[in-house]
Amino acid sequence: MHRRDFLKFTGLASxxxxxxxxxxxxxMSGTDKKGNTGWGRAPYAKDQFFNRKPFLVVSPTYxxxxxxxxxxxxxxxxxxxxxxxxYIRSLxxxxxxxxxxxxxxxxxxxxxxYYTDHPKAFExxxxxxxxxxxxxANWPEHKNRYLLTDAWSKAHASPLRGRDAFPPQPQGPPExxxxxxVNPDPLKLKSPKHGAELIKKITHTFGATLVGVTAIKxxxxxxxxxxxxxxxxxxxxxHWKNAIVxxxxxxxxxxxxxxxxxxxxxxxxxxxxxxxxxxxFIREIGFSSRSHVPPxxxxxxIPPLAIDAGLGEQGRHGVVITPELGANTRLAAVSTDMPxxxxxxxxxxxxxxxxxxxxxxxxxxxxxxxxDDKPTKVVRGYRRWCTDQxxxxxxxxxxxxxxxxxxxxxxxxxxxxxxxxxIHTFARELDPRDPTxxxxxxxxxxxxxxxxYPGGSQYLPPPDGNxxxxxxxxxxxxxxxxFDF
Amino acid sequence: MFPYSTILQPLFWxxxxxxxxxxxxxxxxxxxxxxxxxxxxxxxxxxxxxxFLALTVAAAFTLMGEGEWAAGKRFLLFFGIVLLLAGSGIxxxxxxx
Numbered sequence: 001m002h003r004r005d006f007l008k009f010t011g012l013a014s015x016x017x018x019x020x021x022x023x024x025x026x027x028m029s030g031t032d033k034k035g036n037t038g039w040g041r042a043p044y045a046k047d048q049f050f051n052r053k054p055f056l057v058v059s060p061t062y063x064x065x066x067x068x069x070x071x072x073x074x075x076x077x078x079x080x081x082x083x084x085x086x087y088i089r090s091l092x093x094x095x096x097x098x099x100x101x102x103x104x105x106x107x108x109x110x111x112x113x114y115y116t117d118h119p120k121a122f123e124x125x126x127x128x129x130x131x132x133x134x135x136x137a138n139w140p141e142h143k144n145r146y147l148l149t150d151a152w153s154k155a156h157a158s159p160l161r162g163r164d165a166f167p168p169q170p171q172g173p174p175e176x177x178x179x180x181x182v183n184p185d186p187l188k189l190k191s192p193k194h195g196a197e198l199i200k201k202i203t204h205t206f207g208a209t210l211v212g213v214t215a216i217k218x219x220x221x222x223x224x225x226x227x228x229x230x231x232x233x234x235x236x237x238x239h240w241k242n243a244i245v246x247x248x249x250x251x252x253x254x255x256x257x258x259x260x261x262x263x264x265x266x267x268x269x270x271x272x273x274x275x276x277x278x279x280x281f282i283r284e285i286g287f288s289s290r291s292h293v294p295p296x297x298x299x300x301x302i303p304p305l306a307i308d309a310g311l312g313e314q315g316r317h318g319v320v321i322t323p324e325l326g327a328n329t330r331l332a333a334v335s336t337d338m339p340x341x342x343x344x345x346x347x348x349x350x351x352x353x354x355x356x357x358x359x360x361x362x363x364x365x366x367x368x369x370x371x372d373d374k375p376t377k378v379v380r381g382y383r384r385w386c387t388d389q390x391x392x393x394x395x396x397x398x399x400x401x402x403x404x405x406x407x408x409x410x411x412x413x414x415x416x417x418x419x420x421x422x423i424h425t426f427a428r429e430l431d432p433r434d435p436t437x438x439x440x441x442x443x444x445x446x447x448x449x450x451x452x453y454p455g456g457s458q459y460l461p462p463p464d465g466n467x468x469x470x471x472x473x474x475x476x477x478x479x480x481x482x483f484d485f
Numbered sequence: 486m487f488p489y490s491t492i493l494q495p496l497f498w499x500x501x502x503x504x505x506x507x508x509x510x511x512x513x514x515x516x517x518x519x520x521x522x523x524x525x526x527x528x529x530x531x532x533x534x535x536x537f538l539a540l541t542v543a544a545a546f547t548l549m550g551e552g553e554w555a556a557g558k559r560f561l562l563f564f565g566i567v568l569l570l571a572g573s574g575i576x577x578x579x580x581x582x
Contacts, residue, residue, distance in 0.1 A: 004514055007510060007511050007514055008511050008514045008515055008518075009511070010507055010510075010511055011507055011508050011509070011510055011511010011512050011513075011514070011515070012508075012511055012515075014503075014504040014505070014506075014507035014508040014511065015504070015505075015508035015511070015512070015535070017504050018501060018504040018505050018508055018539065019538065019539055019542050021486070021497070021500070021501045021504065022501075022539040022540075022542045022543040022546075023542045023543065023545075023546040024486055024546070025486045025497070025501075025543060026542065026543030026544060026545070026546035026547040026549075026550065027546040027547065027549060027550040028486050028487070028488065028550060029488075029543075029547050029550060030546065030547040030548060030549060030550020030551040030552075031550040031551070032488050032550075034488060035551075256552070418551075419551060421547060421551075422547070423544050423547045423548070446560070449559065450548075450555070450556040450559040450560050450563075451553060451555070451556045452555045452556070471552055472552055
């Protein structure tokens with residue numbers, strides 16, 4: 001062979017090998033666990049890597065259309081269902097049938113007032129009760145297949161239960177509880193800027209992926225019930241000045257395998273530990289503090305606080321979407337009187353993208369997510385996307401889990417919920433900088449044409465569906481990999 | 486490629502550099518044998534095409550690595566065809582100009 005031919009074929013072979021190298025490097029980048037954003041470098045704030053500075057805006061992207069109102073506690077599905085469930089149990093064995101027969105007019109005053117305004121929610125409650133019974137009846141059929149994921153979820157839920165749950169539930173009014181154990185001899189803080197910077201660093205060391213600070217607006221405070229006091233109408237306590245809002249993701253592999261292999265509890269537990277430690281830390285340096293944590297220990301609504309704090313924007317599914325974690329963003333907050341410089345909200349074009357996308361609505365097994373082209377509902381003074389909580393909760397009671405553990409399909413299928421690797425970094429960085437929206441449209445077209453989605457009811461058990469998950473479950477949650485059954 | 490190895494990772498990228506250098510060295514002779522005279526902009530176009538080809542392959546396999554096999558294959562098929570068509574256009578352009 002001539003030298004020239006040798007060089008020609010070496011070149012060809014090298015080009016082919018280089019393309020093979022690109023394929024291998026790409027594949028490894030896809031499988032790499034480092035792309036599972038959230039916990040790897042959280043203590044050093046390195047997981048909050050997106051530069052928000054070019055996208056800061058004066059007003060948050062949610063639209064205020066009339067005088068804001070505070071959220072009544074019965075507007076919260078879990079409080080409402082808890083209240084109705086408590087009433088039904090108080091009626092004895094046939095309580096459920098009795099309330100169903102007698103209708104809304106038979107309910108205690110507050111529930112009656114709520115369900116008179118929301119009669120569909122009352123109907124959904126009974127449909128959900130039936131689904132829950134069916135779910136329990138179906139469980140023996142599924143329990144071997146989902147043994148590991150059920151055990152994993154229950155293990156994560158265990159620190160949430162009982163009187164020793166951390167952080168402890170407030171006992172007494174905020175003016176007393178939030179100041180318990182506060183250092184009586186605090187040092188003078190140099191400035192609110194120093195305060196915010198310190199608190200963010202500390203919150204990251206406790207494990208938070210994202211941290212932001214915002215002033216607490218009156219409308220983000222629940223009304224009608226106050227933890228530690230009970231049912232009461234109250235003004236926002238004067239010392240609830242600022243909120244430190246923080247976020248972590250769900251574990252990524254189980255998260256992609258929603259609904260049946262995922263659980264909310266692992267993120268809840270982590271958030272509670274972060275919040276409880278932060279609460280203690282703030283008191284130790286001389287300021288009041290109170291945790292607001294999942295699953296239902298809140299006096300504040302957290303998503304709008306996260307939006308105010310510049311962590312992200314509201315998505316079509318009602319969940320805050322952040323540039324780092326997408327919709328895989330679980331939130332908690334600590335309120336305090338510590339002087340802190342507030343962060344500034346951002347406009348990353350997420351709400352505009354959600355106007356076009358609708359993948360979460362198409363995939364929702366319960367049809368709870370709006371298909372409207374733009375947010376249309378006005379809720380307590382704000383025009384926003386509004387998920388039908390009752391329908392959503394019904395799906396929780398349908399999927400093949402041992403109890404209503406959640407669904408989270410809308411979070412997993414969200415195009416923003418992707419790993420942190422080079423290919424998604426392109427999308428993350430380019431889309432918000434494109435004023436024409438062309439990149440968003442191109443990405444959405446690829447998302448819809450290239451990616452497979454099981455489709456709404458397929459996530460449910462037979463006969464409605466086929467127990468599909470969005471992604472493949474990790475081996476460590478697949479019982480068949482480890483046990484004979 | 487080897488994200489957790491401090492030895493294999495740099496070795497891999499050095500090898501990639503060598504392979505790409507060899508590719509361009511070889512392609513020079515292919516072009517010369519096809520009577521294509523190259524200049525600055527022609528090399529830029531050719532390099533850009535190869536860069537996008539490598540990027541497409543890497544992107545498709547990244548999706549596959551994430552578990553999105555179907556999306557990776559469709560991505561490769563779609564952009565692969567686009568790049569092949571562009572490649573044949575570029576070849577004609579290099580010959581003509």
